[in-house]
Amino acid sequence: MICVQERVNQTEPASQGGICSIVASRDGVISEMTVLQGNPLCKVGQAVKAGQVLVSGYKDCGIYIRACHAEAEIFAETQRDLSAVIPANYSARGEKIATEKKYRLIIGKKQINFFKDSGISGVGCDKMCTEYYLTLPGDFQLPIGFVVEEWTYSDQMAVQMEEEMARDILQSFSGEHLAASMVAGQILNKQERIDFCGDYFCQSGHYACVEMIGMTRLEEKLCEDEVG
Numbered sequence: 670m671i672c673v674q675e676r677v678n679q680t681e682p683a684s685q686g687g688i689c690s691i692v693a694s695r696d697g698v699i700s701e702m703t704v705l706q707g708n709p710l711c712k713v714g715q716a717v718k719a720g721q722v723l724v725s726g727y728k729d730c731g732i733y734i735r736a737c738h739a740e741a742e743i744f745a746e747t748q749r750d751l752s753a754v755i756p757a758n759y760s761a762r763g764e765k766i767a768t769e770k771k772y773r774l775i776i777g778k779k780q781i782n783f784f785k786d787s788g789i790s791g792v793g794c795d796k797m798c799t800e801y802y803l804t805l806p807g808d809f810q811l812p813i814g815f816v817v818e819e820w821t822y823s824d825q826m827a828v829q830m831e832e833e834m835a836r837d838i839l840q841s842f843s844g845e846h847l848a849a850s851m852v853a854g855q856i857l858n859k860q861e862r863i864d865f866c867g868d869y870f871c872q873s874g875h876y877a878c879v880e881m882i883g884m885t886r887l888e889e890k891l892c893e894d895e896v897g
Contacts (some may be wrong), residue, residue, distance in 0.1 A: 688736045691724035691883040693717045697745030700879055707739025717745065717882075726888050736888075743883035744854070749847060749876045753839050754869045757830050762823040769822070775800075775814040795821045835870035836863050843874055854880025 691707065698716050702709070708728040711717055724739045774781040802814040840861060847856060861874040 687738065688726045688888045689738045689885045690722050690726040690888055691739045691741045691743065692886045693719050693721045693723055693743075693745070694882045694884045695719045695747055697747040697880075697882050699723075699743060699745045701742075701744040702883075703742045705740040706737055707741060709741070711743075722886075723883055739885070741883055742881060744879055745882045746857075747854075747878045747880055747882065749878055750874070751843055751847065751876065752871070752873045753843060753846075754866070754871045755830070755835055755839055757835070757865065757868055757870055759828055759830060760825050761828045762825065765821055765823050767822045769820045771818040771820065773816040773818065775802075775812075775816060777812045780816075795823070797821075830870070832863070832865070832870065836872075839863060839870065839872040843872065847876060847878070851878070851880040854878055 696717065696719050699711055699713050702711070702713060702723075704724055707724040707726055709724050711721075711723045717723065723743055724741045726737055726739045728735045728737075772783040774783070797819045799817045799819075800814055801817070803811040805811065843861070844856065856876050856878050858877040859874060860876075861872060863870055863872045865871075
């Protein structure tokens with residue numbers, strides 16, 4: 670199990686209608702922007718803060734204010750920090766020590782067990798089920814069947830994870846997690862460090878990224894005599 674903690678900015682869900690502006694979802698330096706509709710309030714190369722309005726849904730046209738649903742794609746160079754941990758010790762299955770078969774009768778939606786326990790296998794147990802149903806000539810299957818469960822029990826042994834293995838797992842997880850957290854974008858550069866912290870391997874990383882930061886925010890409507 671991997672535990673992860675990332676310092677991120679909370680974002681609001683995009684609105685599908687009404688008067689909307691495009692705001693920054695996180696801090697960054699704008700690297701590319703395409704405005705389809707709305708009043709741009711920033712430019713390429715400008716540093717912006719999370720929550721800052723990038724493209725306004727309102728435009729002052731002198732004698733009136735025009736309102737619209739702003740639309741834009743804005744990419745920025747961003748910085749992300751991510752920390753993750755993974756246990757240094759884990760349990761693995763060793764040699765097989767015993768096998769056992771259990772039987773169950775199926776009649777329609779009902780099942781009759783021919784064993785006394787709960788039927789829930791433990792950590793050191795593999796369970797394989799094979800179902801047999803009664804059929805009539807013409808391959809017509811009756812709702813009556815018989816299930817054979819073969820349980821295989823194995824020893825559990827403690828294993829010390831190698832640092833190289835921990836590094837591969839943590840780096841792979843971090844890359845996938847960061848990619849999934851972006852609407853669109855990629856990691857440009859990364860600085861990662863892994864330390865052994867008692868019972869855990871701890872990774873801390875700093876990542877330079879380029880990603881889409883524009884998100885839609887619903888705006889309050891102005892008075893009718895102010896909006897064209």
